[in-house]
Amino acid sequence: xxxxxxxxxKYLGIVLxxxxxxxxxxxxxxxxxxxxxxxxxxxxxxxxxxxxxxxxHYLFEILGFMGISLISQTLYSFSxxxxxxxYLMCRGYVTRKWYMSKFEDxxx
Numbered sequence: 001x002x003x004x005x006x007x008x009x010k011y012l013g014i015v016l017x018x019x020x021x022x023x024x025x026x027x028x029x030x031x032x033x034x035x036x037x038x039x040x041x042x043x044x045x046x047x048x049x050x051x052x053x054x055x056x057h058y059l060f061e062i063l064g065f066m067g068i069s070l071i072s073q074t075l076y077s078f079s080x081x082x083x084x085x086x087y088l089m090c091r092g093y094v095t096r097k098w099y100m101s102k103f104e105d106x107x108x
Contacts, residue, residue: 031057
């Protein structure tokens with residue numbers, strides 16, 4: 001019984017979702033190439049947006065969920081996206097603290 005949204009954000013949402021899912025995949029690919037076969041050591045990620053953002057795969061995951069929210073335009077999807085964004089930002093903060101504790105040469 002809800003009325004249609006006054007602004008159609010479906011196409012913007014599709015574009016944002018595709019950017020998010022592609023960026024997430026690319027950065028997970030970069031992470032998968034960090035370790036040699038059978039290696040157990042941790043390394044500082046390089047390439048992509050890792051030079052600018054601690055966890056770019058989280059950033060792109062948030063963008064993907066924002067795209068879903070724009071496609072559906074419901075309070076439920078927006079609140080889910082907000083919850084996911086807060087959770088992933090906290091995970092990024094903890095990851096930064098972990099990197100700084102494990103690597104002396106981690107960029108500030």
